[in-house]
Amino acid sequence: MAVTDTTDTTATAHLTRLIERLNEHGLHARVRVASCHSPALAVVNPDAPALSEIVYAAPQEGTWWYWWSWHEKIAPVAESDAVVRKIRHVLTPTGRSR
Template sequence: MSSIGQVASAATAVTAVAHLQALGDSLQARGLHARVGETSGGIPQLIVVSTVVPTLSEVVFAAQGEGAWWFWWPWAERIAPVEELTTAVTRICGVLTPSRRS
C-alpha cells in the first residue's frame, strides 16, 4: 500500500468515503455499529464497534494499493478488495464477534 496516511485528492477522499459507507451499511446489517469519520489528519475511516461487546472495536480504511482499491486494517494489512464486500464483512465480523464457547 502506498500510504494510508496520504489521500492524494478530494476525489480520492470521496471515493474512500463511498467505499467505507458501503462497508458500514453491510456491517450494520450484520449487527455491528459502524460510522464513517476522519482521523485527526483528515483521512476517511470507518469506526466499527461490536454491539455484543462494545469494548471490541476496530478502524478500517479504504485506499488504493498497487492500483486497486482495498479495505485495510490500521496496521496496513489488507482486509479485502472493495469489490469483495462480503469477504471484508466476514473478516471484520470474525474479529469483532466474540466466539460462542461453552
C-alpha cells in the first residue's frame, strides 16, 4: 500500500487525538513526523522512562487502527479506551497496578 499525503494527514490526526487520552492516564506522548516514515506516536511512562513504545495509525480494509511498532493491531481508533488500557498495560512495570 502506498502512503499518501492524505493517509499521513489522517494518521497524524488520529495520533494527535490519542495524546490527550494518554496524558490523562499519566503517560507522555508526542507525534513524530518525518518525510521518509509514516507518522508515529512516541509514548513513554514518565515514572519508568525505559518503558516506551511507538504507536502508528493506519487503515486496514476500510477501518483505521492503532498499531504497535511490531505490526500488531492494538484496537480500532474509535475504541480509544481500549487503546489507552492496552498501552498502559505494556508500559507499566511488572509488579505495579496496571
